[in-house]
Amino acid sequence: MGIWDKFLGQFTGGKTKESPYIPLKEDPTEIIFAKNFTSKGGRFLFCESSDSVFNNFKEICIENKWNPSTILCLEKRLSLSLDIKLFDQSSANLKSFKAAVIFCEYIISNSGKILLSEHQIRHFKIPDLPETMVVFAKSNQLVKDVSHGMTLLKNKYKKTIPTNISTLNIKSNIIKEKYPSIHETSAKNIYLLLEDDL
Numbered sequence: 766m767g768i769w770d771k772f773l774g775q776f777t778g779g780k781t782k783e784s785p786y787i788p789l790k791e792d793p794t795e796i797i798f799a800k801n802f803t804s805k806g807g808r809f810l811f812c813e814s815s816d817s818v819f820n821n822f823k824e825i826c827i828e829n830k831w832n833p834s835t836i837l838c839l840e841k842r843l844s845l846s847l848d849i850k851l852f853d854q855s856s857a858n859l860k861s862f863k864a865a866v867i868f869c870e871y872i873i874s875n876s877g878k879i880l881l882s883e884h885q886i887r888h889f890k891i892p893d894l895p896e897t898m899v900v901f902a903k904s905n906q907l908v909k910d911v912s913h914g915m916t917l918l919k920n921k922y923k924k925t926i927p928t929n930i931s932t933l934n935i936k937s938n939i940i941k942e943k944y945p946s947i948h949e950t951s952a953k954n955i956y957l958l959l960e961d962d963l
């Protein structure tokens with residue numbers, strides 16, 4: 766057996782030992798997001814088409830006994846596609862609605878959070894929104910972390926960076942025990958309808 770055979774692992778019968786210096790294979794970004802999001806209590810539905818998105822939304826409404834008048838919609842495009850009245854007032858008690866439907870800027874893999882801006886929630890603060898949020902997103906909005914999301918946000922809106930940028934946190938008993946003030950002010954029950962954009 767030659768010296769090259771030893772280097773190539775043939776000396777030990779072809780079995781090579783994994784080096785402890787090789788980084789471990791990481792799960793894909795979408796799997797990491799799904800794990801982080803659901804482990805905190807988020808409800809995640811992957812949808813293969815827009816028809817699937819709307820069917821799942823209808824099922825969520827039936828399950829929760831929501832009717833269109835009890836759902837807050839701040840975006841015209843969603844209002845038209847879901848046949849829900851657009852909320853056009855500048856102030857009101859938004860918590861009187863049972864749920865809100867919104868799009869998002871990005872979904873953040875490493876934290877399981879959802880990045881929003883004024884384009885989704887206008888000037889309203891997250892604590893002012895209803896307890897339950899139904900978020901519509903596409904798989905191409907998935908980013909590794911907040912820093913990556915903010916970079917993409919700046920590139921997306923080159924002329925005017927949006928205001929009211931924030932992350933939507935999931936209401937969870939684990940978070941409530943550790944951080945009661947965060948839980949009471951900004952955490953929400955979240956349904957995420959993620960559509961495959963391929």
